[in-house]
Amino acid sequence: MSNTPLMRRGAALAAALMSASLVLTACGGDGDDTGDKAAGTRSDKAGEPHSVKAENGTIEVPADPKRIVTIGNTNLPFIDLGGKPVGVTEASESELNVLPEEQRTAYEAAEIIGNSGGEVDLEKLAALKPDLILVQFSSDDWDKVGKQLEAIAPTVSWGLDTEWKAFADAIAEAGNTADALSRQKAEFKEKVAKIQKTYGKIINDTSFVDVSRGDWSDPGTFYIADIGCSEIARDDIGLDLPEAAEGKDPLAYESLPFEQISELSKYDVITYPVDADGKPTEPFKSVVATNTWKALPAVGSDRALGVFCPGNNSYGPVIRYLDSLDSALATLPGKQ
């Protein structure tokens, strides 16, 4: 089926009118109080704008944005930097459960404007009158709503492949939270240095493997984690952890059948995911329940370490991960 030129012009006119109405709504005077609960105060004067480089180009953003909406993976990293968004997209319950209290409060104070990146309620978003929108989602999602978002407020978008430290830098620059970022960076650096100094001998002489299982994992399968927190342990701390060959998919993308638990015998130390209370995460319980796991040399000699990884997309959760790793490594004999 093909559209006639008249129909296409009609569709274009309708889209233009819709965009214009969204812009007018965004720029309009004070309406109802929707979304104001998180913002507290609203600056009428956003200050001198400055440029931020992002996936969608060089964007002019206000110097001191007051009404920020975060979409996709920008929600929690922005809140981690002390940000208080007026609108957010839904985060999963498992993500919210591991947030510090004040961050959860900040998240819950914001208006939910959609359940995922590409499914944003644009009218609701426009009604929040944002002065800045921070976005991280797939390019497909950007193609769906990117232009409409840019019509509502300055929008800064990053792709999913943005490295986490660069992502934190970029969010802090756009969201005007550079002070918080500096503090987090200093703390991160300090913790890394402390772990490297305290466990230098273990780091040099020990082979590690990080294994995991997710809610999404097929029954009877697990995977070797070489991305996320494991990547930080390998690249920043220097633990000898397995890594995919250059140009290959991460090892974590390959589901391994449970019978390959026996292959973990070759590693000196195994790390596995635990919750904040130190118990194996729900999906990983089926692994630790197997006799094969219990018979592993590392497990039998208390060299299977549960490590809590609340997230790996911003400094706050990474610092908590380093604390957990520090505590776990402290149980090993022969440190330094």
Place this chain on the structure above:
Amino acid sequence: MTALALRQDGPGTEAVPGPRRRLLGLVVALVVLVVLLVLSVMIGSTAIAPSVVWDALFHSSADVDQFAIRDFRLPRTIVGLVVGVALGLSGALIQALTRNPLADPGLLGVHAGASFAVTVAVGLLGVRDIQGYMWFAFAGALIVTLLVLALGSTRQGHSPLVMVLAGVCVGAVLGGAREALQLTDPDAFDAMRNWNAGSIAGRPLEVVWPILPFFAVALILAFAVSGPLNALALGDELAVAQGVRLVRTRVLAVTALALLAGGATAIAGPIGFVGLMVPHVARWIVGPHQRWIFAYSILLAPSLLLVSDILGRIVMRPGEIPVGIVTAFVGAPVLVALVRRKKSSGL
């Protein structure tokens, strides 16, 4: 000496083997199955020496590799055996019942019922482990099959054609409802991905033992109706003339196949082609004798399932392909080749 009997049930006259040759074939099928059972325990995504496998089975110790054999490969092999037997026999039953050589238990809505029930369990009730949702699958399969049986009842009794149409319709409705639920809950879709593909990996024996009594009942029912089903192949009127009670035969056959296919689907998820292809091959070998078809299907179906599962373990090392995908890859071309033969089996 090989005895041959003439068969006149299809478009052409075909020679079918006599009882001694059928028995010999059955012994060969049994040997093949035993060999595959051994291979299934020996071969996996991890290389484990045969001596370790032997020790794991007969001189057990706390060795890690021995646990891998006893914890994973042995249960997986037993699951493959049980599910294969159930799929093969249920396929033979549905083909005999509907007098359709291309019938499959899915035609009566068994898979659709099980899948819908699992989607409800996972998506709405938050059930995440297989021990939890297998009962939903079993109940879903049984309820839908009974519903199809009821819908297939006409004033003239149970019509196989009406039953199949009812099964297709109910299956389509439940398939749509299942997809709607999964679209609104991507997490449920994710959790069901492996189950939907059909797999015997990661199933502990605890999911098999509770289903076994149902399979035993179904096995008895299936062989009890094998004689009347032979007569049914000649048509309802001739079957009645031979003293067959049509309604009772069909109800018992449907009950048996629902228990078998429902139980197999509950354990492993929907696995296609085994229930369709194996009885077809069995009939091609032994001719239109239901008891022999059942016996051959019971031995050949687990063989097909196990060989597919072994292939799935080794072709993408260190990962695996679910057996349901391999049976489709292996089964489809083989079935096409078989049905294109001049001597393709009819009913």
